[in-house]
Amino acid sequence: MADLRPIAAPFVALGPSGVAVRTRLKELTAEDEKVLRLVGAHLGSLAAKDLKARCVDGLEHSTESWAARKRNLTAQSSSRWAGSITKATHDQWALARRGQAAHAQSLEAGITTIRHRLSLPVGQKGTKRAPGGYRCAHEWFNKTRRLQVLEDRLHRVRADREAGRVHVVRGGKRLLGTRHHLDKAELAEAEWRERWEAGRWFLKADGESGKRFGNETIRITPEGEVSIKLPAPLAGLANARHGRYVLAAQVRFPHRGQEWADRVEANRAVAYRIHYDTRRGRWYVDASWQIPPARTIPLKAALAVGVIGVDTNADHLAAWRLDTHGNPTGRPRRFLYDLSGNTQHRDAQVRHALTRLLHWAKTCGVKAIAVEDLDFQAEKTREKHGRKCRFRQLISGMPTGRLRARLTSMADATDIAIIAVDPAYTSKWGAQHWQKPTTGPTRKTTRHDAASIAIGRRAQGHPIRRRTTPPRAHQSDVHGHRTVQAGPDTLGREGPRPRILGPRTRSVPPDAARTRATRTSNIVRDVRSVQEWVQDSLLLTD
Structure with missing residues (x-):
């Protein structure tokens, strides 16, 4: 490798x-x-x-x-x-x-x-x-x-x-x-x-x-x-x-x-x-x-309630909200813009897309948006990509530096921090580890959506690779449930989760026994069905 x-x-x-x-x-x-x-x-x-x-x-x-x-x-x-x-x-x-x-x-x-x-x-x-x-x-x-x-x-x-x-x-x-x-x-x-x-x-x-x-x-x-x-x-x-x-x-x-x-x-x-x-x-x-530059808040404080990872593309912004443990929540969002036309039109399109992104971030209650620290100045040369004219046009049209500068200035008025992360391997590793697991019958996760998860996890300090699924017995009754991912600094994160009081069956909550004892059943049962059935002796007559 x-x-x-x-x-x-x-x-x-x-x-x-x-x-x-x-x-x-x-x-x-x-x-x-x-x-x-x-x-x-x-x-x-x-x-x-x-x-x-x-x-x-x-x-x-x-x-x-x-x-x-x-x-x-x-x-x-x-x-x-x-x-x-x-x-x-x-x-x-x-x-x-x-x-x-x-x-x-x-x-x-x-x-x-x-x-x-x-x-x-x-x-x-x-x-x-x-x-x-x-x-x-x-x-x-x-x-x-x-x-x-x-x-x-x-x-x-x-x-x-x-x-x-x-x-x-x-x-x-x-x-x-x-x-x-x-x-x-x-x-x-x-x-x-x-x-x-x-x-x-x-x-x-x-x-x-x-x-x-x-x-x-x-x-x-x-x-x-x-x-x-x-x-x-x-x-x-x-x-x-x-x-x-x-x-x-x-x-x-x-x-x-x-x-x-x-x-x-x-x-x-x-x-x-x-x-x-x-x-x-x-x-x-x-x-x-x-104006005096606003004091930046610590990275840990900005990530206290989760983060929104944003992947920048030539015609849209792919965004996904992540919780504090790096797990994607809800559905991915996509904010489209059209970069054709004159400079004023392109600038307005970028501004409107960022406005919708910030409004969604305020609705979610997060205090940080993670974006890639992109710079394509060295990637646009004719000699580097040779005959890949369409690829050169694609990366030339992406508003990387302009988008980040405008997003930083617009987010300053909404008290949302902008976190810049290294763009290395985010698209590749995001598609490798997150595209297939987040795809379902009613949702098709794109490569860009998966990259937004990778960007958000890198901002939080989590590895982009998903945690390896333990054996089936280790997922349920043998060593306790493993449904919540612990942070990288949590002691004993590789050990079993603590024992949860109550029944050990997933379908029954811990307080099911107490609830069953105090509630009245809505099903009317036959009294004879709960009594012991005894056959009477035959009456003998002349």
């Missing part, structure tokens, strides 16, 4: 450290929209210039260069707008660097796989842990050419990384590429231009604690009044004091509205972002703020 990799211990996932809510800016006038477009375009051009300057600095960036960039921006906007722009620039540059490192790691993995397979004879079969040789000489030759392509790409990425160069597009590389394929995207040039300009606008301001309503640049009062500090070149458009423009829209945050109002009234920092949805023709405002 091949050596199994070590299984990591389960842990309680940390709660969210920030909050973001969104609402719509309704009843905007034509003048309001004109001002928002002008401010967004002006600040967007400044953000583009600042990003270019930051990319030119590369690894030579310093505090002095940052201060010089901020001074130049302040003259064309304001000090607070300049601070928000430079902060957004630094975040975007850092994100590009992380993506560059991940891309280099993916190329290295692909090159290693190709070199290994090229070193093997053509047609040699692989194992579960290592791929074999290529199927034919034609494929072997094409892979030698692909190896050169990947090596060239890796050389360029490493050179860029050493020089501090990043490739960033404000507005998104995908939208930029759509410009050359308008027919496939079913877009007119004017529609694409509107999306491109809206994606490059900048209307985002960081909050400041101690300032009025938590933000001096984009200010929203507790009554819902929205005002914007105009940049210096656009100060002539102000309709309020101190170069501010007040919008006609009155906003209200339906979600976490009271929490937002408490922060605003206490003058605590709240960051705002105003953006335009070109598809719907609507303006939105996002409010975000930081």
Whole structure:
């Protein structure tokens, strides 16, 4: 048997450290929209210039260069707008660097796989842990050419990384590429231009604690009044004091509205972002703020009343409730979602599925949900799975990291702990040990349902393998009943259960004798049937 990799211990996932809510800016006038477009375009051009300057600095960036960039921006906007722009620039540059490192790691993995397979004879079969040789000489030759392509790409990425160069597009590389394929995207040039300009606008301001309503640049009062500090070149458009423009829209945050109002009234920092949805023709405002991470409860306390094991799949969540001993109770549940369509639709589908899962968990009374700590970044490569295109699409479509992050944030409001477990062998061992025993005449247990049991048992510290059934005599009258599974830390768990007072027949409860003596029978019996029958002697007569 091949050596199994070590299984990591389960842990309680940390709660969210920030909050973001969104609402719509309704009843905007034509003048309001004109001002928002002008401010967004002006600040967007400044953000583009600042990003270019930051990319030119590369690894030579310093505090002095940052201060010089901020001074130049302040003259064309304001000090607070300049601070928000430079902060957004630094975040975007850092994100590009992380993506560059991940891309280099993916190329290295692909090159290693190709070199290994090229070193093997053509047609040699692989194992579960290592791929074999290529199927034919034609494929072997094409892979030698692909190896050169990947090596060239890796050389360029490493050179860029050493020089501090990043490739960033404000507005998104995908939208930029759509410009050359308008027919496939079913877009007119004017529609694409509107999306491109809206994606490059900048209307985002960081909050400041101690300032009025938590933000001096984009200010929203507790009554819902929205005002914007105009940049210096656009100060002539102000309709309020101190170069501010007040919008006609009155906003209200339906979600976490009271929490937002408490922060605003206490003058605590709240960051705002105003953006335009070109598809719907609507303006939105996002409010975000930081919160102290909630203290995680101990793992033992979270599992005190059982757990719900959840297996993540490409189109549904398979869940099953387990008691404190690791036994599945009730019926398995399945929460479906559809990940086709745009990003907003996929995000809404995941959110609705998690909402139903949390509602069911509250109904069951459990305080913990166990999910797999999945990461398919290393499993999506083309070289690892070769011709398994459908399998690569399957694992690429599974919302692993996004689902766990959203589940953690949503569960924080319901006082339900999220336990992350090692995903190794859960599907295989769950199907091996739990799929057949939990299948009955009226219920067919799927492989995913069995995997949810394995996930829940691993979170509880139980082995996934079911306990071996003892002999028939040991299950009943010889050594007592074994119907309840003891915990792994219970002393004498392998010994016989204690003697239960009363009759030793399963069908008769322990107090059956006392009950039978005190109750009145409902069956009317013939008196002659309980008396001794004696035959009288025959009467002899003359």
